[in-house]
Amino acid sequence: MARAAAKQSYAQMAKAKGIKYFLISYSDLGGVSRSKLVPAAAIDTIVADGAGFAGFSTYLDMTPAHPDMFGMADMDSMIQLPWKPEVAWVPANLMMSGKEVGQGPRNVLRRMMAKAASQGLYMKTGVECEYHLINADGSDISDARDTAAKPCYDQQALMRRYDVVSEICDAMLELGWGPYQNDHEDSNGQFEMNWHYDDCLVTADRHTFFKFMVKSIAEKHGLRATFMPKPFMHLTGNGCHAHVSVWDEGGKKNLFHDPKGELGISRLGYHFLGGIIANAEGLTSVFNPTVNSYKRINASVTSSGATWAPNTISYTGKTAPT
Numbered sequence: 001m002a003r004a005a006a007k008q009s010y011a012q013m014a015k016a017k018g019i020k021y022f023l024i025s026y027s028d029l030g031g032v033s034r035s036k037l038v039p040a041a042a043i044d045t046i047v048a049d050g051a052g053f054a055g056f057s058t059y060l061d062m063t064p065a066h067p068d069m070f071g072m073a074d075m076d077s078m079i080q081l082p083w084k085p086e087v088a089w090v091p092a093n094l095m096m097s098g099k100e101v102g103q104g105p106r107n108v109l110r111r112m113m114a115k116a117a118s119q120g121l122y123m124k125t126g127v128e129c130e131y132h133l134i135n136a137d138g139s140d141i142s143d144a145r146d147t148a149a150k151p152c153y154d155q156q157a158l159m160r161r162y163d164v165v166s167e168i169c170d171a172m173l174e175l176g177w178g179p180y181q182n183d184h185e186d187s188n189g190q191f192e193m194n195w196h197y198d199d200c201l202v203t204a205d206r207h208t209f210f211k212f213m214v215k216s217i218a219e220k221h222g223l224r225a226t227f228m229p230k231p232f233m234h235l236t237g238n239g240c241h242a243h244v245s246v247w248d249e250g251g252k253k254n255l256f257h258d259p260k261g262e263l264g265i266s267r268l269g270y271h272f273l274g275g276i277i278a279n280a281e282g283l284t285s286v287f288n289p290t291v292n293s294y295k296r297i298n299a300s301v302t303s304s305g306a307t308w309a310p311n312t313i314s315y316t317g318k319t320a321p322t
Helices: 010-017 038-048 105-117 155-160 162-175 202-218 265-277 278-287 291-295
Strands: 021-027 033-039 051-053 067-073 086-094 121-135 179-184 190-195 223-228 240-248
Touching: 010 265, 021 067, 021 105, 033 038, 033 051, 033 202, 051 086, 051 155, 051 278, 086 105, 086 202, 105 121, 105 202, 121 202, 155 179, 162 179, 162 190, 162 202, 202 223, 240 265, 265 278
Parallel strands: 021 086
Antiparallel strands: 021 033, 051 067, 067 086, 121 190, 121 223, 121 240, 179 190
16 A cells, blocks of 8 residues: 655745745734745744744733743745745734733634634625825925825826836736735825735735735835824825624625615624724724824814814715626
Protein backbone atom coordinates (compact mmCIF):
# COMPACT_ATOMS: atom_id res chain seq x y z
CA MET A 1 0.00 0.00 0.00
CA ALA A 2 1.46 3.37 -1.05
CA ARG A 3 2.25 5.83 1.70
CA ALA A 4 0.21 9.06 1.73
CA ALA A 5 2.11 12.09 0.47
CA ALA A 6 3.53 14.26 3.25
CA LYS A 7 1.75 17.54 3.83
CA GLN A 8 3.52 20.39 2.10
CA SER A 9 5.23 22.77 4.54
CA TYR A 10 4.50 26.49 4.43
CA ALA A 11 8.12 27.06 3.44
CA GLN A 12 7.61 24.77 0.45
CA MET A 13 4.38 26.57 -0.41
CA ALA A 14 6.23 29.88 -0.23
CA LYS A 15 8.93 28.64 -2.61
CA ALA A 16 6.29 27.46 -5.09
CA LYS A 17 4.54 30.86 -4.97
CA GLY A 18 7.73 32.92 -5.07
CA ILE A 19 7.19 34.28 -1.54
CA LYS A 20 10.35 35.35 0.30
CA TYR A 21 8.80 37.03 3.35
CA PHE A 22 5.61 36.98 5.40
CA LEU A 23 4.09 39.92 7.27
CA ILE A 24 2.51 38.42 10.41
CA SER A 25 0.05 41.18 11.25
CA TYR A 26 -2.50 42.29 13.83
CA SER A 27 -4.51 45.48 14.45
CA ASP A 28 -4.37 47.33 17.75
CA LEU A 29 -7.23 49.24 19.39
CA GLY A 30 -6.43 52.36 17.36
CA GLY A 31 -6.80 50.45 14.09
CA VAL A 32 -3.06 50.54 13.42
CA SER A 33 -1.56 47.49 11.71
CA ARG A 34 1.44 45.98 13.51
CA SER A 35 3.65 43.30 11.95
CA LYS A 36 6.74 41.13 12.09
CA LEU A 37 8.53 40.43 8.81
CA VAL A 38 9.32 36.71 8.76
CA PRO A 39 11.62 35.06 6.18
CA ALA A 40 10.06 32.12 4.39
CA ALA A 41 12.73 29.80 5.82
CA ALA A 42 11.34 30.43 9.32
CA ILE A 43 7.61 30.46 8.57
CA ASP A 44 6.83 26.91 9.73
CA THR A 45 8.32 27.61 13.15
CA ILE A 46 6.47 30.93 13.43
CA VAL A 47 3.15 29.32 12.45
CA ALA A 48 3.65 26.70 15.16
CA ASP A 49 4.94 28.98 17.92
CA GLY A 50 3.67 32.45 16.97
CA ALA A 51 5.41 35.75 16.25
CA GLY A 52 6.37 37.59 19.44
CA PHE A 53 5.14 41.09 20.28
CA ALA A 54 5.34 43.32 23.38
CA GLY A 55 1.77 44.39 24.01
CA PHE A 56 2.67 47.63 25.79
CA SER A 57 4.47 48.84 22.67
CA THR A 58 1.17 49.21 20.81
CA TYR A 59 -2.31 50.43 21.72
CA LEU A 60 -3.74 47.37 23.47
CA ASP A 61 -4.30 48.74 26.99
CA MET A 62 -1.33 46.88 28.48
CA THR A 63 1.61 47.73 30.75
CA PRO A 64 5.31 46.77 30.55
CA ALA A 65 4.57 44.14 33.19
CA HIS A 66 2.47 42.08 30.77
CA PRO A 67 4.20 39.06 29.22
CA ASP A 68 4.84 38.94 25.49
CA MET A 69 1.98 38.24 23.12
CA PHE A 70 2.22 35.81 20.25
CA GLY A 71 0.57 36.37 16.90
CA MET A 72 -0.74 33.02 15.68
CA ALA A 73 -0.83 33.24 11.90
CA ASP A 74 -4.10 32.41 10.14
CA MET A 75 -2.47 31.00 7.01
CA ASP A 76 -5.85 30.26 5.41
CA SER A 77 -6.37 34.05 5.22
CA MET A 78 -2.99 34.82 3.66
CA ILE A 79 -2.89 37.49 0.94
CA GLN A 80 0.09 37.69 -1.45
CA LEU A 81 0.83 41.36 -2.18
CA PRO A 82 -0.13 42.09 -5.82
CA TRP A 83 2.33 44.99 -6.00
CA LYS A 84 5.14 43.00 -4.31
CA PRO A 85 4.42 39.26 -4.81
CA GLU A 86 7.54 38.18 -2.93
CA VAL A 87 5.75 39.24 0.28
CA ALA A 88 2.57 37.72 1.77
CA TRP A 89 0.39 39.37 4.43
CA VAL A 90 -1.06 37.07 7.10
CA PRO A 91 -3.54 38.17 9.81
CA ALA A 92 -2.79 36.82 13.26
CA ASN A 93 -4.81 35.96 16.35
CA LEU A 94 -3.15 37.30 19.51
CA MET A 95 -2.35 34.91 22.36
CA MET A 96 -0.80 35.52 25.78
CA SER A 97 0.15 32.88 28.34
CA GLY A 98 -1.75 30.26 26.35
CA LYS A 99 -4.98 32.27 26.18
CA GLU A 100 -6.46 34.60 23.58
CA VAL A 101 -5.89 38.31 24.20
CA GLY A 102 -9.45 39.32 25.03
CA GLN A 103 -9.25 42.84 23.59
CA GLY A 104 -7.46 41.84 20.39
CA PRO A 105 -9.83 43.17 17.66
CA ARG A 106 -9.72 40.02 15.55
CA ASN A 107 -10.27 37.88 18.64
CA VAL A 108 -13.29 39.98 19.63
CA LEU A 109 -14.87 39.45 16.23
CA ARG A 110 -14.12 35.73 16.20
CA ARG A 111 -15.64 35.39 19.67
CA MET A 112 -18.83 37.17 18.59
CA MET A 113 -19.00 35.05 15.44
CA ALA A 114 -18.85 31.89 17.56
CA LYS A 115 -21.59 33.23 19.84
CA ALA A 116 -23.79 33.98 16.83
CA ALA A 117 -23.06 30.57 15.33
CA SER A 118 -24.29 28.91 18.54
CA GLN A 119 -27.65 30.53 17.76
CA GLY A 120 -27.57 29.46 14.10
CA LEU A 121 -26.67 32.96 12.90
CA TYR A 122 -24.00 34.02 10.40
CA MET A 123 -23.00 37.62 9.69
CA LYS A 124 -21.97 39.11 6.37
CA THR A 125 -20.58 42.62 5.95
CA GLY A 126 -19.42 45.05 3.32
CA VAL A 127 -17.59 48.36 3.67
CA GLU A 128 -17.32 51.62 1.75
CA CYS A 129 -13.90 52.90 2.71
CA GLU A 130 -12.98 56.56 2.03
CA TYR A 131 -9.50 58.08 1.88
CA HIS A 132 -7.67 61.22 0.77
CA LEU A 133 -4.68 61.29 -1.58
CA ILE A 134 -2.40 64.01 -0.24
CA ASN A 135 1.12 65.32 -0.78
CA ALA A 136 3.92 63.17 0.56
CA ASP A 137 4.63 65.75 3.28
CA GLY A 138 0.96 65.79 4.35
CA SER A 139 0.59 69.51 3.70
CA ASP A 140 -2.42 69.44 1.36
CA ILE A 141 -4.36 67.32 -1.10
CA SER A 142 -2.18 66.10 -3.94
CA ASP A 143 -4.22 67.56 -6.83
CA ALA A 144 -4.00 71.36 -6.89
CA ARG A 145 -6.69 71.48 -9.58
CA ASP A 146 -9.23 69.62 -7.43
CA THR A 147 -10.97 72.75 -6.15
CA ALA A 148 -14.67 72.38 -7.02
CA ALA A 149 -17.15 73.34 -4.30
CA LYS A 150 -19.06 70.10 -4.97
CA PRO A 151 -16.40 67.69 -6.23
CA CYS A 152 -18.31 64.44 -5.67
CA TYR A 153 -18.08 62.11 -8.71
CA ASP A 154 -15.89 64.67 -10.52
CA GLN A 155 -14.77 62.85 -13.65
CA GLN A 156 -11.72 65.01 -14.39
CA ALA A 157 -10.41 64.81 -10.83
CA LEU A 158 -10.98 61.05 -10.78
CA MET A 159 -9.08 60.53 -14.02
CA ARG A 160 -6.17 62.70 -12.89
CA ARG A 161 -5.61 60.01 -10.25
CA TYR A 162 -6.33 57.14 -12.66
CA ASP A 163 -2.86 55.61 -12.25
CA VAL A 164 -3.29 55.17 -8.50
CA VAL A 165 -6.98 54.23 -8.43
CA SER A 166 -6.74 51.75 -11.30
CA GLU A 167 -3.69 50.02 -9.79
CA ILE A 168 -5.57 49.54 -6.52
CA CYS A 169 -8.66 48.26 -8.33
CA ASP A 170 -6.56 45.95 -10.53
CA ALA A 171 -5.07 44.49 -7.35
CA MET A 172 -8.53 43.83 -5.91
CA LEU A 173 -9.56 42.16 -9.17
CA GLU A 174 -6.46 39.98 -9.03
CA LEU A 175 -7.27 39.02 -5.44
CA GLY A 176 -10.85 38.06 -6.36
CA TRP A 177 -12.56 40.59 -4.10
CA GLY A 178 -15.15 41.57 -6.70
CA PRO A 179 -14.57 45.35 -6.88
CA TYR A 180 -17.38 47.03 -8.79
CA GLN A 181 -16.99 50.82 -8.66
CA ASN A 182 -14.52 53.59 -7.84
CA ASP A 183 -15.33 57.25 -7.42
CA HIS A 184 -14.15 60.69 -6.39
CA GLU A 185 -15.95 61.48 -3.15
CA ASP A 186 -17.50 64.59 -1.57
CA SER A 187 -14.20 66.12 -0.45
CA ASN A 188 -11.49 67.51 -2.67
CA GLY A 189 -8.79 64.88 -2.96
CA GLN A 190 -11.06 62.13 -1.60
CA PHE A 191 -11.84 58.73 -3.13
CA GLU A 192 -13.91 55.64 -2.40
CA MET A 193 -13.62 52.10 -3.77
CA ASN A 194 -16.25 49.39 -3.32
CA TRP A 195 -15.94 45.62 -3.41
CA HIS A 196 -18.36 42.77 -2.79
CA TYR A 197 -19.56 41.86 0.70
CA ASP A 198 -18.54 38.58 2.33
CA ASP A 199 -18.18 36.74 5.62
CA CYS A 200 -17.62 39.41 8.31
CA LEU A 201 -14.13 38.12 9.21
CA VAL A 202 -13.12 38.01 5.55
CA THR A 203 -14.34 41.59 5.09
CA ALA A 204 -12.55 42.74 8.26
CA ASP A 205 -9.27 41.22 7.05
CA ARG A 206 -9.74 42.72 3.60
CA HIS A 207 -10.56 46.13 5.06
CA THR A 208 -7.35 46.04 7.10
CA PHE A 209 -5.35 44.92 4.08
CA PHE A 210 -7.08 47.52 1.86
CA LYS A 211 -5.76 50.37 3.99
CA PHE A 212 -2.24 48.93 3.83
CA MET A 213 -2.53 48.40 0.08
CA VAL A 214 -3.86 51.89 -0.68
CA LYS A 215 -1.09 53.53 1.36
CA SER A 216 1.59 51.36 -0.25
CA ILE A 217 0.44 51.95 -3.82
CA ALA A 218 0.03 55.69 -3.18
CA GLU A 219 3.64 55.78 -1.96
CA LYS A 220 4.74 54.07 -5.18
CA HIS A 221 3.32 57.08 -7.02
CA GLY A 222 5.00 59.63 -4.75
CA LEU A 223 1.78 60.38 -2.85
CA ARG A 224 0.38 59.67 0.58
CA ALA A 225 -3.00 58.16 1.40
CA THR A 226 -4.76 58.96 4.65
CA PHE A 227 -7.88 57.42 6.16
CA MET A 228 -8.00 60.00 8.98
CA PRO A 229 -11.61 60.90 9.81
CA LYS A 230 -10.93 64.66 9.52
CA PRO A 231 -7.58 65.48 7.88
CA PHE A 232 -8.71 68.97 6.78
CA MET A 233 -11.18 71.02 8.80
CA HIS A 234 -12.74 72.77 5.77
CA LEU A 235 -13.29 69.53 3.82
CA THR A 236 -15.59 66.54 4.26
CA GLY A 237 -13.93 63.86 6.39
CA ASN A 238 -13.35 60.18 5.72
CA GLY A 239 -15.99 57.70 6.78
CA CYS A 240 -16.44 53.98 6.37
CA HIS A 241 -20.02 52.93 5.75
CA ALA A 242 -20.68 49.40 6.99
CA HIS A 243 -23.33 47.15 5.42
CA VAL A 244 -24.38 44.42 7.84
CA SER A 245 -26.70 41.46 7.38
CA VAL A 246 -27.36 38.29 9.38
CA TRP A 247 -27.96 35.02 7.54
CA ASP A 248 -28.89 31.48 8.42
CA GLU A 249 -26.14 29.09 9.41
CA GLY A 250 -25.49 28.04 5.83
CA GLY A 251 -25.27 31.63 4.64
CA LYS A 252 -28.05 31.07 2.10
CA LYS A 253 -30.92 33.14 3.50
CA ASN A 254 -30.74 36.78 4.57
CA LEU A 255 -32.62 36.82 7.87
CA PHE A 256 -32.94 40.62 7.82
CA HIS A 257 -34.98 40.55 4.62
CA ASP A 258 -38.77 40.36 4.71
CA PRO A 259 -40.62 41.66 1.64
CA LYS A 260 -43.76 42.11 3.75
CA GLY A 261 -42.02 43.99 6.56
CA GLU A 262 -41.81 47.75 6.94
CA LEU A 263 -38.93 48.94 4.72
CA GLY A 264 -38.51 45.29 3.71
CA ILE A 265 -36.90 44.50 7.08
CA SER A 266 -37.73 41.46 9.20
CA ARG A 267 -38.53 41.42 12.90
CA LEU A 268 -35.03 40.10 13.59
CA GLY A 269 -33.62 43.00 11.57
CA TYR A 270 -35.48 45.51 13.73
CA HIS A 271 -34.27 43.82 16.90
CA PHE A 272 -30.71 44.11 15.56
CA LEU A 273 -31.30 47.77 14.72
CA GLY A 274 -32.75 48.32 18.18
CA GLY A 275 -29.61 46.87 19.73
CA ILE A 276 -27.44 49.28 17.76
CA ILE A 277 -29.59 52.26 18.82
CA ALA A 278 -29.61 51.18 22.47
CA ASN A 279 -25.83 50.81 22.51
CA ALA A 280 -24.89 53.61 20.10
CA GLU A 281 -23.17 55.77 22.71
CA GLY A 282 -20.97 52.91 23.86
CA LEU A 283 -20.25 51.82 20.30
CA THR A 284 -18.99 55.32 19.56
CA SER A 285 -15.84 54.55 21.54
CA VAL A 286 -15.17 51.64 19.18
CA PHE A 287 -16.12 53.33 15.92
CA ASN A 288 -14.35 56.58 16.86
CA PRO A 289 -11.12 55.40 18.49
CA THR A 290 -8.95 58.52 18.00
CA VAL A 291 -9.13 62.20 18.92
CA ASN A 292 -9.30 63.05 15.22
CA SER A 293 -12.51 61.00 14.95
CA TYR A 294 -14.38 63.54 17.06
CA LYS A 295 -13.32 66.46 14.87
CA ARG A 296 -15.72 65.06 12.26
CA ILE A 297 -18.74 65.00 14.59
CA ASN A 298 -20.61 68.33 14.80
CA ALA A 299 -17.94 69.90 12.58
CA SER A 300 -18.56 73.12 10.70
CA VAL A 301 -20.34 72.76 7.37
CA THR A 302 -17.77 72.04 4.68
CA SER A 303 -17.30 73.74 1.31
CA SER A 304 -19.53 71.07 -0.28
CA GLY A 305 -22.42 72.04 2.03
CA ALA A 306 -22.55 68.97 4.32
CA THR A 307 -20.29 66.99 6.63
CA TRP A 308 -21.95 63.61 5.87
CA ALA A 309 -21.23 62.66 9.49
CA PRO A 310 -24.09 61.57 11.78
CA ASN A 311 -24.49 63.44 15.05
CA THR A 312 -27.75 61.95 16.34
CA ILE A 313 -28.88 58.40 17.14
CA SER A 314 -31.52 57.63 14.55
CA TYR A 315 -32.41 55.42 11.61
CA THR A 316 -34.34 55.62 8.38
CA GLY A 317 -34.88 53.77 5.14
CA LYS A 318 -33.88 54.79 1.66
CA THR A 319 -36.47 56.90 -0.11
CA ALA A 320 -35.44 55.80 -3.59
CA PRO A 321 -35.25 52.28 -5.03
CA THR A 322 -31.83 50.66 -5.24
